[in-house]
Amino acid sequence: MKKLYPIEYIPSPENTIFIPESCEVALPLHHVSFGIKKTAAIIKKQKNAKNIISISNDLKSILQLPDDSSNIHLFFDSDTLYLGPLVGIFTCGFHTGKVKPIGERSLIFSKLLSVQKTAGVIAFLFGEQHINWEKETINGLFYEKGQWEVAEIPFPNVIYDRIPNRKSENLPRIQRTKKRLQQEFLIPWYNPGFFNKLDIYERLLQENSISDYLPETHAFTSFSLVERMLSNFGHVYIKPKNGSLGKGIYQLLYDRKEEMYYIRFNDEKGEKRLQKFETLETLMNHTFSKVNMNNFIIQQGIHLIRFEQKPIDFRVHTNKNKNGVWEVTAIAAKIAGSGSVTTHLSKGGTIKAVEELTAISSDTEGMLQKLKNASLKISKALEKQINGIIGEIGFDIGIDRKGRVWLFEANSKPGRSIFKYPSLKKYDVLTRKLSLEHSIYLMEQNIKKLEGSTRGHLL
Template identity: 65%
Template sequence: MKKLYSIEVIDDCENTILLPADASIPANLKRVAFGTIKVECSIALQKFGGNVVRISEDLLQTLKIPPVSPVLHVFFEGDILYLGPLVGIFTSGFGSGEVKPIGDRSIIFSKLLAVQNTAGVTAFLFGAQHINWDAGTINGLFYHDGWKRFEVPFPDVIYDRIPNRRTENMPKIKRVKERLQKDYLIPWYNPGFFNKLDIYERLLQENSIADFLPETHPFTSFSIVERMLGNYGHIYIKPKNGSLGKGIHQVIFDKKDQNYYMRFKEQSGEKRLLKFDTLEKLVQHITAKQNISNLLVQQGIHLMRSEQKPVDFRVHTNKNKQGIWEVTAIAAKIAGAGSATTHMNSGGIVKAIDELTDLDKNHELLKEKLISSALKISKSLEKHTEGTIAEIGFDIGIDRKGRVWLFEANSKPGRSIFKHSSLKKDDLLTRRLSLEYAVFLHEQSIKKPEDIYR
């Protein structure tokens, strides 16, 4: 009975829910659930078919179904009929404003919540301060012709959108996550942030994935930098937990003039290229500003080029409502002039693959190679990562010989690539699937809880 139903209110009966006449339901149903609220009620078939579930006004109020839930899925197990899923999007950074209740990120979340009907979920935004533990309810933020607040039960599923590691490690946030997961057994997806070195070491365990990984080590000694420069000609020194290209240094050894060059971006945004006559001086320059224990050293790759500039790719993968990985977006990123990376905030340009010029490789073959690699890595990451992940943003490169390289995997990928006009459909798809996966997770928690809570 996994299909979408619209909700209608009936006022000529009490404590009643009516399902379509053609609905195949067991005869023993006697309770209905929405979120963590379960109540006994009368469940019957109506005279007409179609995709409409009719609920009495009093039952609607008891279940705390908000007036912005016109479409839901219906599941049943044992004697319970489940309406949902009710999806809580957990984040932080709330303010007091009604127009932008979560500051500049309000527009991002309004777009995410705008696809909930298509996904067949009821989704809301909440933070630690919105939880009423005694009542078992949340004063959730909904988006429907503007931001509105409604009191709802604890959700069936929680989608983690904590914005950064610092917030994630706050004791209050940790306590909320632990309590909702352990005490209330609410499935939680996309928790945490990937640690670059940890991900590298985990993926290295699989031979089929190890071929995608550039040599990477923690920055433990000067000799590692020296050896890798000798092997590869150029390397990257980057933060273990960095994002958006911040703190990345490209180091190049020029064999002709026997000098070392370092390309990076200052905190002010200014791009720099510095020359050093010894590697010691170069390393000292980096470690004077960054703690060496927070850095890693990575093999440099001679990337394929477009418009005479290095190009790599952002590939998004999402799990759908069947719990299967699929590639939802691919964008090419062309490095900006004088930049150590292809990030947009360093002058990088986003293009659709079909827009790339002067490439030796066929565009369709290029897409197939990226899709195949991203799906293989997604499945491996899922196997080697704690928690339930449902979306990943990959930075993938292809060298001049056609070999695929994984540079980074992000559990909470940025969305700047979707500003490109040709990626609007992909933007919509990634948002829809990030909520649709909650349908799968909710059904699994009902029918196969051992797979969720193992």
């Protein structure tokens, strides 16, 4: 059991930290560390019923511990006691105002930071402009008691990447910051980068354990490829390789009785469109004449289970927990809007808990288990194939009319719009908590790695 320890600050004795007598660590320890800052200290054990860590005010100042620090974990290795984890949430798009320092995303981040005490971490928000490289400190944004405050703290133990889009991620200054913090300061960085649909598909094909979940997917090469897949599957999807939020997705269908081709999509104004053509060539030339098809993939269409005549797929969140083990943290059914290409909420989709699907299945528990098993298998397979540290994944998964599970997409930075649905709010808190809790595992592993010892462990 990984314990949480509250912190209190005391006026004396100087340069001293008292840890609970219950901590299974052999003294003496001669140093204490917070973030990447390390200093000599007097470390003693004391009896107290509340298992509180007591830190002298001068030591608090040296370590640059925030005023509202509480509920952290203790680690040790060699002669050093580590307080943490100190987690930096890295993003961009900051504003000058104190009320909404990150614009409309301020609410999302305030909700994420609100679970830090139950997770047992100290977390803050920052961007590349908040870093002081000479002092090795950050002017981090903390959210306490309903408001944003800035405090100077050391470089963190772990960084959680929340860059919002590919355009921002590819900015040279963002890339330089990430590279320097990882390479010069050896800080573990989790959830780096966005997934490319075709790249993910090709990597997962190498994993035999999950190949049955993968619909046939190809880079666009020719009309004949589309024709062949339409003949085999009846309908296909054309998707941007790097798309998100259901944007730029087209569904192509072939009606054998009419011998006509149909295409369904949302136009630039977001209006739903359905068009009919006599030939595939006419359809493709009319729709994609001004589009670079090298940026698209073609994916097998699946005949999904339906609710009230509308196709359903599922959003499944998985998170790595504080023990470094994958967990399924949320599952929601997404029901397509009338005439929509996808089940996205922005395209008229609606959300239901899986337990509410009794109209289409009497065994919703079996459906849940099937989705969980598939998601955990795919998470483990994906982790093996991807460079960098993955802490969470959002999957779009379907079940066809025969009960077979299919993976449509994996998202490295999953959205949270599904949690607006009342019965899913409990999962919202859990996914946020585990997003931060994974840093506990990463800090523990990094201490062992940096010290070159197997003795270090979490108290």
